[in-house]
Amino acid sequence: QTGRIEPNYPKVCGHQGNVLDIKWNPFIENIIASCSEDTSVRIWEIPEGGLKRNMTEAVLELYGHSRRVGLVEWHPTTINILFSAGYDYKVLIWNLDIGEPVKMIDCHTDVILCMSFNTDGSLLATSCKDKKLRVVEPRSGRVLQEASCKNHRVNRVVFLGSTKRLLTTGVSRWNTRQIALWDQEDLSMPLIEEEIDGLSGLLFPFYDADTHMLYLAGKGDGNIRYYEIGSEKPYLSYLMEFRSPAPQKGLGVMPKHGLDVSACEVFRFYKLITLKGLIEPISMIVPRRSETYQEDIYPMTPGTEPALTPDEWLSGVNRDPILMSLKEGYKRTSKIVFKAPVREKKSVVVNGIDLLENVPPRTENELLRMFFRQQDEIRRLKDELSQKDIRIRQLQLELKNLRNSPKNN
Known part of the structure; x- marks a missing residue:
């Protein structure tokens, strides 16, 4: 259904601060993960048929970061494994089967700007405000490769499927927008660097592993450039550019199984145009006259069935995504439902550290309660100190x- 929605249309509005990132679950189509300035990560279950009233209660609230949480990412092959990156410079790995963080990646020295997985989720690439690009083994937190990007200030990073390559977007030393291609096993030097233009907005990269297409969309302008990625030099072949006068603030993409294969649609963006209060779909269509299914542009693609359970992945197992064909169109075959765990535990201990020990208050009432508790504690400690002073005297x-007394004989 298209068109303008009502001003009082129901919303998901349970966070106590600005929402900074949201991601749909790749295996359960009505589950969303969100993160916020209120330091929480929340899991929402959208009812069948959509929202009928404002949703304020999440099925799961996750607290472990000590500062606001800027990014969330679902693991690409494992169900109920979620990654969150906070302004406390930590990445937490959550097992939603138990509703607790099970691992912590603590190798960053500043705010994490972007996270991207390789195809089987065995590697995590991150870009960071400390001007470093890292490839991390997520279960151990070990940094496998690290690049200090002095000439190319990295903002966004994306794994290019199973090619063992990374693409980053950023800014050159001359403040021009730039992209760089890297070998994931050697980040000492980029394979290539290419300047795009002199505009100042972020470049969002999107990679389609099925067609080997890279899309670059600029924040604040209305253009989307597309390239073909090759295995040999020059690696990047510029194809074309979609132009629009309406500037985009952000973009979302439709999963592959939601595309219109009868129209040869290979990619679909949802463009956020804040000036008009509008979300505009943009379809990338391959012009074909034949009405038969086009096998060459629709190979088997990662589907909606998870390849691993959380326990399997955490034990060290890696597995490629379970593939599906788009020939018959999308049929909802997955019967997976999200079951929120029942939790009674008050502390969250990862790597021997209680993450909730210093979690800041999330609402004004919590702040006041904490303030009065601290005042009572200060008074108690002052009294204790005063009693000890008297005892010392x-x-x-x-x-x-x-x-001074004479010695007893």
Whole structure:
């Protein structure tokens, strides 16, 4: 259904701060993960048929970061494994079967700007405000490769499927927008660097592993450039550019199984145009006259069935995504439902650290309660200190009397 929605249309509005990122679950189509300035990550279950009233209660609230949470990413092959990156410079790995963080990646020295997985989710690439690009083994938190990007200030990173390559977007030393291609096993130097233009907005990269197409969309302008990625030099072949006068603030994409294969649609963006309060779909269509299914542009693609359980992945198992064909169109075959765990535990301990020990208050009432508790604690400690001072003076006096008294024969 298209058109303008009502001003009072129901919303998901349970966070106490600005929402900074949202991601749909790749295996359960009515589950969303969100993160916010209120330091929480929340899991929402959208009812069948959509929202009928404002949703304020999440099925799961996850607290473990000590500062606001800027990014969330679902693991690409494992069900109920979620990654979150906070302004405390930490990445937490959540097992939603138990509703707790099970691993913490603590190798960054500044705010994490972007996270991207390789095809089987065995590697995590991150870009960071400390001007470093990292490839991390997520279960151990070990940094496998690290690049100090002095000439190419990295903002966004994306794994290019199973090609063992990474693509980053950023800014050159001359403040021009730039892209760079890297070998994931050697980040000492980029394979290629290419300047795009002199505009200042972020470049969002999107990669389609099925067609080997790279899309670059600029924040603040209305253009989307597309390239073909090759295995040999020059690696990047510029194809064309979609132009629009309406500037985009952000873009979402439709999963492959939601595309119109009868129209040879290979990619679909949802473009956020804040000036008009509009979300505009943009379809990338391959012009074909034949009405038969086009096998060459629709190979087997990652589907909606998870390849691993959380316990399997955490034990060290890696597995490629389970593939599906788009020939018959999308049929909802997955019967997976999300079951929120029942939790009674008050502390969240990862790597021997209680993550909830210093979690800041999330609402004004919590802040006041914490303030009054701290005032009571300060008064109690002052009284205790005063009593100890009195006791010390008494002991000093007794000691003095003992020294001054004549010795007993």
